[in-house]
Amino acid sequence: MDCPYCGAYNPEGRTTCWRCDRELPKPKPKKKRDPQQTAKLWLYIALAIFFVITILQTCGFRLPGSPQPPQSPQQQGPSGHLMPSRPPIVWQMERPWWL
Ligand SMILES: [Zn+2]
CATH class of the missing domain: 1.20.5 (Single alpha-helices involved in coiled-coils or other helix-helix interfaces)
Structure with missing residues (x-):
């Protein structure tokens, strides 16, 4: 910066002017x-x-990593109806996984 008193250029970081030895104003902090x-x-x-x-x-x-429902194909039940191979996982909304 330029010295405000004598106008001499002073590199950044200097606290006093090299020419007039007066204190330079501090650069505006971020x-x-x-x-x-x-x-x-x-x-x-x-x-x-x-x-x-x-x-x-x-x-x-x-979320990735949370229990996924089984992806296995559905099996034919004895009565001819489509039966899921496993009971579906019931997602508890009242208590999320992080609690
Ligand atoms: Zn100066």
């Missing part, structure tokens, strides 16, 4: 984030993710 604001932001992000997952699960979306 906008510091308020830690409380950052915590609030993360809280909002966590809440958003929580709601998205809850909504998706309510709509029937299954």
